[in-house]
Amino acid sequence: MSPAWHARDRLTDPAVRSASVSATKTSLTPPDDAVPPVRHPDAPAPGEPLGAHYAQCFGCGTEQPHGLHLDARAGEGVSVTAEFTVRPEHQGAPGLAHGGLLATAMDEILGSLNWLMHTISVTGRLETDFLQPVPVDSVLHLTARATARHGRKIYCTATGRVGGPDGPLAVRADALFVEVKVEHFVDHGRKDEIEAAMADPDTVRRARAFEVNP
Numbered sequence: 001m002s003p004a005w006h007a008r009d010r011l012t013d014p015a016v017r018s019a020s021v022s023a024t025k026t027s028l029t030p031p032d033d034a035v036p037p038v039r040h041p042d043a044p045a046p047g048e049p050l051g052a053h054y055a056q057c058f059g060c061g062t063e064q065p066h067g068l069h070l071d072a073r074a075g076e077g078v079s080v081t082a083e084f085t086v087r088p089e090h091q092g093a094p095g096l097a098h099g100g101l102l103a104t105a106m107d108e109i110l111g112s113l114n115w116l117m118h119t120i121s122v123t124g125r126l127e128t129d130f131l132q133p134v135p136v137d138s139v140l141h142l143t144a145r146a147t148a149r150h151g152r153k154i155y156c157t158a159t160g161r162v163g164g165p166d167g168p169l170a171v172r173a174d175a176l177f178v179e180v181k182v183e184h185f186v187d188h189g190r191k192d193e194i195e196a197a198m199a200d201p202d203t204v205r206r207a208r209a210f211e212v213n214p
């Protein structure tokens with residue numbers, strides 16, 4: 001395939017269309033009648049830690065030994081921040097973070113926006129751009145913000161910068177989350193884990209509170 005053909009193909013074929021082709025509408029482009037996301041009145045104050053939504057979560061769970069242990073904080077507006085230290089067990093190539101793992105960190109920080117809106121939502125679509133390699137031991141400074149809502153759909157975007165909040169941009173992601181009821185987890189989850197989660201009053205209270213919006 002010639003490079004010229006490839007470039008043209010990226011612009012015209014929806015199957016390979018990239019979010020970085022900014023003039024192109026994709027399923028991650030909010031529709032014209034989308035509305036701005038609203039920060040919930042009971043959202044944690046800027047700087048406040050959000051805590052884990054589920055202790056066994058691979059992204060944020062405090063009791064998940066294999067997890068990323070992301071500890072996100074509320075930001076201004078509908079935004080969140082977190083730091084993620086790349087450890088040797090996160091390698092894909094020698095000394096460099098695995099791309100799928102970085103995408104997981106982006107998924108998690110984007111999912112944390114749920115706390116700011118008091119909405120339970122799950123990832124429907126996640127597009128990640130890897131802009132430069134991320135070495136083991138580096139600290140990735142993550143930020144995410146919601147950009148629009150349309151019905152159950154939440155549009156959001158995230159960045160990961162190396163070495164500091166204003167460091168070089170290494171990872172960028174755009175996503176569409178879809179609002180669900182608590183029943184989504186009860187209906188689809190495995191019985192043992194669901195029963196254990198339901199036995200934790202904090203988890204249930206939090207999940208139910210998220211469903212009641214002003």
Ligand SMILES: CCCCC/C=C\C/C=C\C/C=C\C/C=C\CCCC(=O)SCCNC(=O)CCNC(=O)[C@H](O)C(C)(C)COP(=O)(O)OP(=O)(O)OC[C@H]1O[C@@H](n2cnc3c(N)ncnc32)[C@H](O)[C@@H]1OP(=O)(O)O
Binds near residue numbers: 115122123125197207
């Ligand atoms: C009892 C235990 C409780 C435990 C939970 C406790 C607390 C929770 C509280 C807070 C959570 C806080 C933080 C979470 C943080 C991070 C977690 C990381 C996030 C994840 O890691 S989460 C796992 C991966 N995730 C999935 O496991 C989803 C699998 N999937 C599905 O479950 C369905 O697929 C679903 C629900 C997505 C949609 O299904 P559905 O039937 O409900 O709705 P439908 O298909 O009608 O879509 C409605 C509108 O979204 C559009 N739409 C849908 N999908 C799209 C796509 N891919 N691209 C473009 N548009 C899309 C449609 O086009 C339509 O748009 P329109 O309205 O305009 O027609």
